[in-house]
Amino acid sequence: MADFPGANDVSMFEIVKSRVQSKPDVPLHKMRDQPGKPYTSHICLGCGQKQRDTININNISNNTSKIFMTCARCKAVKYCCRDCQVLDWKGKGSGPTKPRKHKDICAELQEAIQEFQSHPTAGPFLRTRVFQKWADQHHPEDGTFHMHEFLARKKLLGGAKVGFWAIPDVLTPYHTAGKDRRGFQNGQMLLKEDFPSMIEGWTTALDKTERVDVTQPPPNPLPAGGIKGWEDYVKLRNLSPTSVAPLLMTNVLSIYQMIQHELELLALGSSLKVYVLAVEAELNQIPLLQELLYLLPGVDLELIYLSPAAKAICDEAKDKPCLLTRRNFTVLDVQEGTGRLRVKLDPDYGHYDEVAHDIVPDAVLGLNAGLGSYSAWAPTLHKIIRMGTPFCFSDQTKLIHRFTETNWLPISVVRTINNAFPNYRQLQMPDVTIQLNPFHGIVGRDVAYVLAPNISNGYLITAFPE
Numbered sequence: 001m002a003d004f005p006g007a008n009d010v011s012m013f014e015i016v017k018s019r020v021q022s023k024p025d026v027p028l029h030k031m032r033d034q035p036g037k038p039y040t041s042h043i044c045l046g047c048g049q050k051q052r053d054t055i056n057i058n059n060i061s062n063n064t065s066k067i068f069m070t071c072a073r074c075k076a077v078k079y080c081c082r083d084c085q086v087l088d089w090k091g092k093g094s095g096p097t098k099p100r101k102h103k104d105i106c107a108e109l110q111e112a113i114q115e116f117q118s119h120p121t122a123g124p125f126l127r128t129r130v131f132q133k134w135a136d137q138h139h140p141e142d143g144t145f146h147m148h149e150f151l152a153r154k155k156l157l158g159g160a161k162v163g164f165w166a167i168p169d170v171l172t173p174y175h176t177a178g179k180d181r182r183g184f185q186n187g188q189m190l191l192k193e194d195f196p197s198m199i200e201g202w203t204t205a206l207d208k209t210e211r212v213d214v215t216q217p218p219p220n221p222l223p224a225g226g227i228k229g230w231e232d233y234v235k236l237r238n239l240s241p242t243s244v245a246p247l248l249m250t251n252v253l254s255i256y257q258m259i260q261h262e263l264e265l266l267a268l269g270s271s272l273k274v275y276v277l278a279v280e281a282e283l284n285q286i287p288l289l290q291e292l293l294y295l296l297p298g299v300d301l302e303l304i305y306l307s308p309a310a311k312a313i314c315d316e317a318k319d320k321p322c323l324l325t326r327r328n329f330t331v332l333d334v335q336e337g338t339g340r341l342r343v344k345l346d347p348d349y350g351h352y353d354e355v356a357h358d359i360v361p362d363a364v365l366g367l368n369a370g371l372g373s374y375s376a377w378a379p380t381l382h383k384i385i386r387m388g389t390p391f392c393f394s395d396q397t398k399l400i401h402r403f404t405e406t407n408w409l410p411i412s413v414v415r416t417i418n419n420a421f422p423n424y425r426q427l428q429m430p431d432v433t434i435q436l437n438p439f440h441g442i443v444g445r446d447v448a449y450v451l452a453p454n455i456s457n458g459y460l461i462t463a464f465p466e
Helices: 012-022 057-062 080-090 103-118 123-128 147-153 160-165 198-202 228-238 244-261 281-295 310-317 377-387 399-408 411-420
Strands: 272-278 300-306 330-336 337-343 363-366 391-395 432-436 460-465
Touching: 012 147, 080 103, 103 391, 123 228, 160 198, 160 281, 160 432, 198 281, 244 272, 244 281, 244 363, 244 391, 244 460, 281 300, 281 310, 300 310, 300 330, 310 337
Parallel strands: 272 300, 272 363, 300 337, 363 391
Antiparallel strands: 330 337, 391 460, 432 460
């Protein structure tokens, strides 16, 4: 919120709700053309300018957007002017893809979009065939989806009162640890003595056919080898095509995909310890993780949530009698048959590179990591690779690894470490695979630098450092 002077006095919720309620017949794909959107959709890859670069806090309804140009070939990047397009084509722009020349990655962006658009069981197939009762309506041509407006129309936009859907009331699209203007922060439900019920968590705005009660086993048997995509999950849970539950369940199912299919951690044994990094809104959805008991039967799984937001809510708990302090920051401990799931928050550290070196988990995961957006990932990935820990992160675009890998383990650092310890195992960048996540979000994200595609948990970046 520091980007917007006076933003503490402005409610993003009130702005969005007011616009949605005052224009009930305006499709969501046209809402971005209406005045008053509190933040931008696109960013120029030439100069880094936002499509709405100036926010008039005192009169937000009069804010206007500048029309951005789109690359005619890949249709994945935008520019505020012709000069910026030329700069980025030559790799001289100041956007997040620098120093890559757009002429070197344009074809890859086209290929990624084509792969996504034509996928037989994922991509737009899910939006137009599996969840078309709600997901295909109002979907803009540029691939974004106006989530806050959608939630407002479903009466799911808010803080603590909307349970698992809770998000901070801020004008910026990203938020980490702080409290919003209403005093809400991610993980606030953990300050209570008990989790909300499934009805309270999903809220009464959704009827029974739209919710997923993860405290009860699925009505249908788990397929041999596990579920492989959304269609399998729909059959497993008899999920209604009108259910918007996938908007939240994508996080739980992405963790399942990482453990079961990407990293194949069950080959290590039935007892696993896994760190999940950079959690924010995921702190508001912890009860939904109970689904892992039924998807990974017989597994003793410990998930450790670590992030600035997780540490902040632990600090807030202090000596209060609540979920966080009852069992030494283990907030969830449930069993089903021979399987067990424990979820614990790390109260001491906000970043993984701060964790003691003698703590070595079976894997490190991250949801919607934003590897290309946050500099804090560099020391974290450096440590993960140096410790030889398998990792899997989800991110919104296929080329995010291309944009960030040199920051993870700079060649100069590798050379220095290897020269200093010639008799030890030599450090090297691991081979990385990146592929479409079969449990990716059903709709596009509000904000993106690169639309290739721009979707929650879109791609899985996996590696096994030696």
